[in-house]
Amino acid sequence: SVLVTSVVEGYCKAGKPKEAMNVISFFSLKPNIFVYNSFISMLCADGDMVDASLMFQEMFESGLLPDCVSYTTMIGGYCKDPDMKRAFQYFGKMLKCGIKPTVTTHTLLIDACCRSEDLEMAECLFQKMKTEGLVPDIVTYNTIINGYGKKGNLHKAFMLVDMMRSAGISPDVTTYNIIIDSLIKRGFTNEAKDILDELVRRGISPDMVTFTSIIDGLSKKGDFEEAFLVWFYMSEHDVKPD
């Protein structure tokens, strides 16, 4: 069993989840739900939704009922694909099975809707989750702020920052990075700098993402001197790498 574990681990680390699962079934071992979810997650990360859905089905047929994480993982896989039709199919399936989608499930779908430029659907999910008694967290807010920001609707993005504050959630470095990147990509360089100042004033440390976002934006604008100054500022201060 120690041997099996290490062989399975080896296959997983080598990025071969299918082979690892074959080893498990060869020894007629019954994976539990955590093992199944981990494997489904690996396949989804690989973009292999064919095998992910096969494994989801296999889990079902072996008598293990997929849980919220199983469904959310599958939805996440299809959102990345992106195959929103199937993503929403799984969303419907989990509702039908009486499994309550979580904040994570909704955030995942909101993010995918934003990426497919369907801000209406994103907004709809955002409203719906609240009526179901779910409380959007900082990731949900950052996700939808990013959706509006990237689309150039900065007014709405700032409104959502206010909304999250009223909900008692303080914007974090990711929130600021999203706003700064959205501004700079639309050419609002000075406004982006103001936000950078605000971030520092609030005691948040800018990170690598903050600066690469600014430097990239300035370079694409052809403002290499400014870009260099920011780079210089960055090397003078201790910027946390990821």
Add this chain to the structure above:
RNA sequence: AAUCGUUGCU
């Protein structure tokens, strides 16, 4: 203990 969601460049 171990499985799902958000920001830049590449």
